[in-house]
Amino acid sequence: MFCTAMIAPTDTATKIELSIKALPEPYRGQVLVSIQKQYTDFYRDLTVVLENTEPELLVLVDKAHALPENYIPNDLVLLDSAQVVLNKKDMQARRIAAQALYTMVHAAQAQGITISVSSAYRSYAYQESLFSMYVKEMGEEAASRVSAKPGHSQHQLGTAFDFGSVTNEFAKTRAGKWLTQNARNYGFSLSYPEGLEELTGYSWESWHYRFIGVKAALFEQKYFLGIQQLMLLFLHTYLKA
Ligand SMILES: [Zn+2]
Incomplete structure (x- = not known):
């Protein structure tokens, strides 16, 4: 999809790619563009979000995912x-x-x-x-x-x-x-x-x-078109991969 191995470890880059692919179109393409534009920032911001946010705050709960x-x-x-x-x-x-x-x-x-x-x-x-x-x-x-x-x-x-x-x-x-x-x-x-x-x-x-959480809310705004569902779906796939 794009060359990320220079910035993120290969397994992380693969997980990021997989998680973008899990997003539905037409959003997938738009999210991909916004991540590719600033990939170094994205990898750094993703790390910061995951290190600073309780996992429960980011749990995907929707029609397909229940508590x-x-x-x-x-x-x-x-x-x-x-x-x-x-x-x-x-x-x-x-x-x-x-x-x-x-x-x-x-x-x-x-x-x-x-x-x-x-x-x-x-x-x-x-x-x-x-x-x-x-x-x-x-x-x-x-x-x-x-x-x-x-x-x-x-x-x-x-x-x-x-x-x-x-x-x-x-x-x-x-x-x-x-x-x-x-x-x-x-x-x-x-x-x-x-x-x-x-x-x-x-x-x-x-x-x-x-x-x-503030970090995740700003992350959502910066890379996921300000759409919570897209960010939570991305993280759901990323954390399982
Ligand atoms: Zn309500």
């Missing part, structure tokens, strides 16, 4: 209403994600923008009841466009948050616009962007962000 039914993060904390506006009681998240959330909402608050949280950690059992509620309401096919099956929700990771109204009206609000511009600088990434349903499996959710 075990018994997966419960071991460092869940209650979200603190003194730190962030909470639209419902007793929400939990992983400690590392909650800390990053507070830092981010304080930065927004300093600019007069309030970001409120509507959903955070969801257990396997809770997701199961949520999904079956949607199925009853709209049938299985429509339900699976808007809600994850149990085990397939990023919310089970304890690092995903829904903000504001949980409708795409949120994108037009000051909080929604601020997050679009700034979330990645705090390690948050929009999981289901507009127009990417075929890739992510879900219709646009302008309110749903996942904490992946």
Whole structure:
């Protein structure tokens, strides 16, 4: 594909090639171009991301990749209403994600923008009841466009948050616009962007962000067209290869 052996060890270069090949077209070609353009940087940045990010923050959870039914993060904390506006009681998240959330909402608050949280950690059992509620309401096919099956929700990771109204009206609000511009600088990434349903499996959710760490969020922006699914799919293949 391209000569990388001078920069990265041969086995690493092979893994990088394999992982790019695992991406679906038309994105594969675009990611390849952006990586090839700055391959030395890419190899260095990949190493930095993997050395500085907890593996759990980068786990691929989508329609094809599930978490075990018994997966419960071991460092869940209650979200603190003194730190962030909470639209419902007793929400939990992983400690590392909650800390990053507070830092981010304080930065927004300093600019007069309030970001409120509507959903955070969801257990396997809770997701199961949520999904079956949607199925009853709209049938299985429509339900699976808007809600994850149990085990397939990023919310089970304890690092995903829904903000504001949980409708795409949120994108037009000051909080929604601020997050679009700034979330990645705090390690948050929009999981289901507009127009990417075929890739992510879900219709646009302008309110749903996942904490992946600052280094990974910037890595996603620099090489993966700012698309979380592409970066997580790449890393999923890379780490298994
Ligand atoms: Zn969500």
